[in-house]
Amino acid sequence: xxxxxxxxxxxxxxxxxxxxxxxxxxxxxxxxxxxxxxxxxxxxxxxxxxxxxxxxxxxxxxxxxxxxxxxxxxxxxxxxxxxxxxxxxxxxxxxxxxxxxxxxxxxxxxxxxxxxxxxxxxxxxxxxxxxxxxxxxxxxxxxxxxxx
Amino acid sequence: xxxxxxxxxxxxxxxxxxxxxxxxxxxxxxxxxxxxxxxxxxxxxxxxxxxxxxxxxxxxxxxxxxxxxxxxxxxxxxxxxxxxxxxxxxxxxxxxxxxxxxxxxxxxxxxxxxxxxxxxxxxxxxxxxxxxxxxxxxxxxxxxxxxx
DNA sequence: GTCAATGCAAATCGTTTGCATGAAC
DNA sequence: GTTCATGCAAACGATTTGCATTGAC
Numbered sequence: 001x002x003x004x005x006x007x008x009x010x011x012x013x014x015x016x017x018x019x020x021x022x023x024x025x026x027x028x029x030x031x032x033x034x035x036x037x038x039x040x041x042x043x044x045x046x047x048x049x050x051x052x053x054x055x056x057x058x059x060x061x062x063x064x065x066x067x068x069x070x071x072x073x074x075x076x077x078x079x080x081x082x083x084x085x086x087x088x089x090x091x092x093x094x095x096x097x098x099x100x101x102x103x104x105x106x107x108x109x110x111x112x113x114x115x116x117x118x119x120x121x122x123x124x125x126x127x128x129x130x131x132x133x134x135x136x137x138x139x140x141x142x143x144x145x146x147x148x
Numbered sequence: 149x150x151x152x153x154x155x156x157x158x159x160x161x162x163x164x165x166x167x168x169x170x171x172x173x174x175x176x177x178x179x180x181x182x183x184x185x186x187x188x189x190x191x192x193x194x195x196x197x198x199x200x201x202x203x204x205x206x207x208x209x210x211x212x213x214x215x216x217x218x219x220x221x222x223x224x225x226x227x228x229x230x231x232x233x234x235x236x237x238x239x240x241x242x243x244x245x246x247x248x249x250x251x252x253x254x255x256x257x258x259x260x261x262x263x264x265x266x267x268x269x270x271x272x273x274x275x276x277x278x279x280x281x282x283x284x285x286x287x288x289x290x291x292x293x294x295x296x
Numbered sequence: 297g298t299c300a301a302t303g304c305a306a307a308t309c310g311t312t313t314g315c316a317t318g319a320a321c
Numbered sequence: 322g323t324t325c326a327t328g329c330a331a332a333c334g335a336t337t338t339g340c341a342t343t344g345a346c
Contacts, residue, residue, distance in 0.1 A: 021300055021345050042336080059303040064336060080228070085335065100277050109275050119264050120286055127257050128291035129248050136284040138268055143276035169320050169325055190310080207328040212311060233310060 007034055007075065007090075014073045025049075025058055029066045033076050033090035039108055041087050042067055079135060098136040104145035155182055155223065155238075162221045173197075173206055177214045181224050181238035187256055189233050190215055227283060246283070250290035257290075 011030055015022050032048050033040065040048070046063045049056060067088055070076040079099055080086040097112040116136070124131045159178055163170050180196050181188065188196070194211045197204060215236055218224040227247055228234040245260040264284070272279045 019300085023301065023345075025302075057303075060335095061304080061337075062302060065301085068336095100272060100275055102277065103280060109277070111271050111275065113267055113271060116264050116267050119261055120284075123259050123261060124248060124286050124288055127248055127259065128294075129250065129257070129286070129288035130294055131286055131288040132251060133288075134284070134286040136268075137282060138272050138277070138279055139281040139283075140272055140277035140279040146276075146278055167325085171320075171326065173327075205328075208310095209312075209329080210327060213326085216312095 011075060014075070024056065025062050026066050026069075028053055028056065028058075029063065030070055030075060030090065033070075033088055035090075039079065039087035039089050041085050045088070079137065098138075100138040100140060102142035102145055103139050104141050107142050107144075109142075159223060162223070172204065173210050174214050174217075176201055176204065176206075177211065178218055178223060178238065181218075181236055183238075187227065187235035187237050189235050193236070227285065246285065248286040248288060250293055251287050252289050252293035255290050255292075 007030065008027060011027065012022050015026070028049055029045060032045060032052070036048075042060070042063050045067065046058065046060050049058050049063070067076065067078075067086075071078055071088070074091060076088050076090050078086045078088045096117075097110045098116075100109040100111060101107070120134055121131060155178065156175060159175065160170050163174070176197055177193060180193060180200070184196075190208070190211050193215065194206065194208050197206050197211070215224065215226075215234075219226055219236070222239060224236050224238050226234045226236050244265075245258045246264075248257040248259060249255070268282055269279060
């Protein structure tokens with residue numbers, strides 16, 4: 001398991017590379033997403049920063065700016081569906097994966113399936129496309145919600 | 149190939165069923181989505197209605213209300229990604245299908261893959277989920293854009 | 297000291313809602 | 322005639338932007 005320190009180093013490198021500055025805010029937001037085992041939207045990230053670092057009087061605009069930047073440089077990823085807007089998760093060493101989402105309680109389960117990945121590649125090639133990315137979301141009702 | 153008339157009949161039935169009224173606006177919006185071989189967002193639908201039926205002084209609110217309704221009753225479907233917001237397409241007899249999207253020019257290609265569908269079902273079951281729906285989007289660069 | 301990043305508030309975008317009017321039944 | 326749908330404008334929530342100030346280098 002790659003640890004935060006390594007990823008924070010990555011952040012510093014990327015920033016320097018682009019002539020951008022290393023700031024507390026950027027580090028804090030990245031760390032939150034690395035350490036939480038959940039998918040958060042911008043509001044939630046903002047709330048957590050304010051809770052954990054109340055001395056950081058961080059603005060929502062900075063949260064949005066930072067999330068966009070971190071996604072651009074692939075340190076975090078997003079999924080979006082329904083009304084909840086974009087939700088982010090940190091990219092640790094985790095393999096690429098897709099999501100199953102419970103439409104009743106919002107629970108998210110991650111999965112990875114090699115066969116599907118391979119088929120996607122084939123399909124894209126057959127259509128003359130060069131894949132840059134893909135997302136796949138399965139919507140359903142989770143066990144617990146089925147029981148209720 | 150099922151034709152518009154049949155789908156318009158479906159619309160009438162659904163509306164009556166729900167104690168709702170059959171209106172020109174609803175029919176026009178549905179027909180546009182059935183006849184165009186493309187994926188349109190609300191603004192685009194609104195623009196086309198105004199172009200094709202200038203005497204219909206249709207409001208954007210009606211477009212949104214109608215699109216939401218038509219999707220609810222499964223006469224149209226939507227995909228959403230990136231900045232473009234939700235895009236809609238009419239449900240003719242078309243099978244369920246997924247999308248490959250060119251991130252350079254916006255071109256959308258539809259595909260259907262039985263293997264993937266089956267794997268998705270398996271994965272959901274294995275995780276205790278009962279599938280209600282799924283979406284899959286492959287992002288890439290289409291042939292034409294690769295050449296430029 | 298220079299230049300980029302931040303916080304704040306205002307602006308913007310896509311979408312929804314309240315309400316008086318008009319159309320379907 | 323009753324009830325629902327519409328158009329309009331205002332409201333809304335999420336996100337972005339402009340700008341003066343602050344902080345990293």
